[in-house]
Amino acid sequence: MEGGPRITNDLEKRISDAFCVFDHHGDKSIDVREAGTVLRFLGCVPTEQEINEVILATESEDNKGEISLSKFLPYVSQYLMEHKWEPAQPDELFEAFRTIDEEHKGVITKEYLTKLMMEEGEPFTQEEIDEMMAVAVDPLTGDIPYEFYINQLLVNNKSDSIYKLADFTLAQKPLKKAVSQRLF
Missing domain, CATH: 1.10.238.10 (EF-hand)
Structure with missing residues (x-):
């Protein structure tokens, strides 16, 4: 081509x-x-x-x-x-973590989350788990303070997301059509 x-x-x-x-x-x-x-x-x-x-x-x-x-x-x-x-929204992630945090401590263990990710729903690969744990796990405690983890995801989430670009592109379609109709 x-x-x-x-x-x-x-x-x-x-x-x-x-x-x-x-x-x-x-x-x-x-x-x-x-x-x-x-x-x-x-x-x-x-x-x-x-x-x-x-x-x-x-x-x-x-x-x-x-x-x-x-x-x-x-x-x-x-x-x-x-x-x-589209990725889950922060409030959806928070609710998911709260659901598996039965004691509502605000933290879950790395082992527990790894087990869930490997055995429940669509299993994650070891590489995907390792990437997540590198960011999610508190190096001092070895646990996952999930509210902090979600906030880290938000900070790292680019404002130029592909979905914002898709919305902008979709909004431009009627404008382009209207302009081309006037020109011809």
């Missing part, structure tokens, strides 16, 4: 840039195994089932095992504008 798809807005540019980080051959395609990595790199939180749906919808018919940017870009753009794969 020559030059790849036409990028028409900042959302598409952000998706394309993230995609290209994992385009190891420079041919505007990635291995299907990188789909989840690209989505997470963008700040999305898809389930494994949702990643598989993205792969099914965007995998190349000609080159099985590869996803082209030209198929990935419109699919992911649409899903982001619908706020699919």
Whole structure:
């Protein structure tokens, strides 16, 4: 594909840039195994089932095992504008932690949370757990003071989130349509 798809807005540019980080051959395609990595790199939180749906919808018919940017870009753009794969809100995270903190101490043990993450719901990988624990665990106590952890996530949450960009892009669509109708 020559030059790849036409990028028409900042959302598409952000998706394309993230995609290209994992385009190891420079041919505007990635291995299907990188789909989840690209989505997470963008700040999305898809389930494994949702990643598989993205792969099914965007995998190349000609080159099985590869996803082209030209198929990935419109699919992911649409899903982001619908706020699919959005991370949980801080109040939702706090309530989830409070639910598993049966004694309401404001802390949970690393071992307990690791057990839950490995055995309940969709299991996390060891790498995902290690990344979380590196930030969540208080090095002095070895426990997770979850309110502090959630606040750390908020501080590290960029104001230029992909979902804010998706909202802006969606809001611009009627404006572009109105302008083009007046011009023609």
